[in-house]
Amino acid sequence: MLDTIISGGTVHTAGASFVGDIAIQGETIVSVGAPGSFARSATPGTRTIDARGMDVIPGCIDVHVHLALPFCGTVSCDDFDSGSRAAACGCVTSLIDFAIPGPGQSLADAHNDWMSKAAGRSFVDFSWHMATTKREHLHEIPACIERGLPTFKQFMIYESEGWNADDAMMFEALELCRAHRGMMLVHAESPRVLDLLIRRFHTPELMRTFGAKLHPITRPNFIEAEAIERCIHWSAVTGGRLYVVHMSTGEGADLIAAAHARGVPVLAETCAQYLCLDDRVFDGPEGHLFACCPQVKKQSDIDRLWQGVQRGEVCIVSTDTCSFTREQKGMWRQGDGPNSFGDWTKIPMGLPGLDTLVPLVYSLGVRQGRISINRLVDLCATTPARVMGLNRKGNIAPGFDADLAIIDPARTEEVDWRNLQSRCDWSPYQGMRLGGFAHTTLARGRVLVSNHRFVADAPHGRLVERRLQPD
Ligand code: URP
Numbered sequence: 001m002l003d004t005i006i007s008g009g010t011v012h013t014a015g016a017s018f019v020g021d022i023a024i025q026g027e028t029i030v031s032v033g034a035p036g037s038f039a040r041s042a043t044p045g046t047r048t049i050d051a052r053g054m055d056v057i058p059g060c061i062d063v064h065v066h067l068a069l070p071f072c073g074t075v076s077c078d079d080f081d082s083g084s085r086a087a088a089c090g091c092v093t094s095l096i097d098f099a100i101p102g103p104g105q106s107l108a109d110a111h112n113d114w115m116s117k118a119a120g121r122s123f124v125d126f127s128w129h130m131a132t133t134k135r136e137h138l139h140e141i142p143a144c145i146e147r148g149l150p151t152f153k154q155f156m157i158y159e160s161e162g163w164n165a166d167d168a169m170m171f172e173a174l175e176l177c178r179a180h181r182g183m184m185l186v187h188a189e190s191p192r193v194l195d196l197l198i199r200r201f202h203t204p205e206l207m208r209t210f211g212a213k214l215h216p217i218t219r220p221n222f223i224e225a226e227a228i229e230r231c232i233h234w235s236a237v238t239g240g241r242l243y244v245v246h247m248s249t250g251e252g253a254d255l256i257a258a259a260h261a262r263g264v265p266v267l268a269e270t271c272a273q274y275l276c277l278d279d280r281v282f283d284g285p286e287g288h289l290f291a292c293c294p295q296v297k298k299q300s301d302i303d304r305l306w307q308g309v310q311r312g313e314v315c316i317v318s319t320d321t322c323s324f325t326r327e328q329k330g331m332w333r334q335g336d337g338p339n340s341f342g343d344w345t346k347i348p349m350g351l352p353g354l355d356t357l358v359p360l361v362y363s364l365g366v367r368q369g370r371i372s373i374n375r376l377v378d379l380c381a382t383t384p385a386r387v388m389g390l391n392r393k394g395n396i397a398p399g400f401d402a403d404l405a406i407i408d409p410a411r412t413e414e415v416d417w418r419n420l421q422s423r424c425d426w427s428p429y430q431g432m433r434l435g436g437f438a439h440t441t442l443a444r445g446r447v448l449v450s451n452h453r454f455v456a457d458a459p460h461g462r463l464v465e466r467r468l469q470p471d
C-alpha cells in the first residue's frame with residue numbers, strides 16, 4: 001500500500017537527473033522508478049502528486065540557523081514556528097540551529113533549552129550544533145556525540161556575549177573531535193585586531209560621518225583570513241575535523257584550496273548573502289539593516305566564492321538566519337535629538353534568509369549557468385546531510401526520509417517581505433526576481449506546501465540523531 005506517488009517529475013539527485021516516479025510509504029521513500037511504474041501499486045487511498053514539467057529535488061538542509069536566539073541585547077525574531085514555515089516554502093526540510101549555553105549552563109542545559117524552543121513548534125526536522133563557549137564544556141563533547149549531537153561550535157569573537165573561545169580551547173576541542181568522531185565548527189574572525197580596529201573608529205565624530213559603513217571599514221578581509229588560517233593550522237596538527245562556517249572572503253576560499261592541496265581536509269560553507277550582496281548595501285540610509293558578522297564583502301569576493309562553489313572549496317551553502325526586525329535593528333540609535341547618531345557596534349547582527357536560500361542558489365546559480373541543478377542538490381541537500389551526519393536525508397532513493405521539494409521551473413516571483421513566512425519586516429533581497437520557491441514540499445511524507453501555499457496545520461518536526469561517517 002503506497003501513501004503517495006510523485007509522478008512524472010524530473011527527479012534530480014546530486015549525481016543524476018531523470019524523469020521518474022517516487023513511491024512513498026509512511027515517512028519513507030520506498031522506490032524510485034520510470035514514469036508509471038507504481039500505477040499498479042496505487043490503491044484508492046494513494047495520493048498522487050502530478051509533478052510533470054516540474055523539478056523534484058531532495059528536501060534541502062539549512063545547517064546554520066539561529067531561531068529565537070538571545071543576542072545583542074534582544075532575541076532574533078524568527079522562531080521555530082515562523083522559521084520552519086519559511087524553510088518549507090523555500091524547499092528546506094531540515095534545520096540545524098546552535099545550542100548556546102547561557103551563563104553557568106552546561107551543554108546538557110543548553111540542549112534542554114533549545115529543545116523547548118523547537119519541540120511541538122517546528123514543522124521540519126531539526127538538530128543542534130553544541131556551542132562550547134567555556135573550557136568546562138569540553139568534557140561534555142564525548143557524551144554529546146554519543147547522544148547524536150556530533151558537531152561543536154566555537155566562536156572566535158563575541159566576548160561581550162561570553163561566547164568567545166581561545167586557541168587552547170579550539171586545540172582541545174579538535175583533539176576531542178578526532179578521538180570521538182566529532183567535528184568542530186568555527187566562526188573565524190580574528191578578535192584582538194578586530195577589537196583594536198573597532199576601538200580606533202569608535203568616536204562620535206566618525207560614527208556621525210560614516211554611520212553603518214564603519215561595520216565594513218573595521219572588518220577588512222584579513223580579519224577573516226587570519227582566523228581561518230589559524231584554525232586550519234590547529235586542525236592540521238591535531239587531525240581534528242574542521243568546518244569553517246559562513247566564509248565570506250575570497251582569501252578564505254584561497255586558504256581552503258591551499259589546505260586541500262597539502263592534504264588537510266578542512267570543509268567550508270558560505271551563505272547565500274555572500275554570493276549576491278556586496279558592501280555597497282551599507283551606503284544607503286538603511287545600511288544598518290544589513291549588518292551581520294562577518295559582513296558581506298566585495299564583488300571580487302562574490303566571484304571567488306562562486307568559483308569555490310564550482311570547484312568544491314565551498315561544500316555547503318547555508319543562511320546563518322538570524323532575523324531582526326527594523327525596530328530591533330534600530331537599537332543602534334544613540335539619542336534622538338539633532339545630534340543623535342548610530343553606533344554600529346549596537347546593531348543586532350544578523351540577516352533573515354530561510355525563505356530565500358534555495359531560490360537564490362537556483363536563480364543565481366542554476367538559472368544563470370554557474371552550476372547545474374545537481375550541484376545545487378549537492379550543496380544544499382546531499383553534502384549537508386553527509387557532512388552533518390543526517391544519514392537518512394539529502395537524497396532521493398529507497399530508505400531515505402520522504403523529504404522532497406518540487407519546483408516549477410517556469411515560475412519567477414519578485415521577493416517582497418510581506419509575502420514571506422519570516423517575521424522580519426524587511427528582506428535583504430527585496431525586489432529581486434527569483435525562481436526556486438517550493439511549489440510542493442513534503443517532510444517525512446507530510447505535505448507542508450502545496451501549490452505555493454503553506455498548508456500544514458500541525459508541527460511534526462522532530463530532533464534527528466546525527467552520526468558522522470568515518471573520514
Ligand atoms: O551576524 C550573525 N551572523 N549573527 C549570528 C551569529 C553568528 O555569528 O553566526
Ligand code: ZN
Nearest residue numbers: 187246293294
Ligand atoms: Zn558566526
Ligand code: ZN
Nearest residue numbers: 064065066320
Ligand atoms: Zn551563525
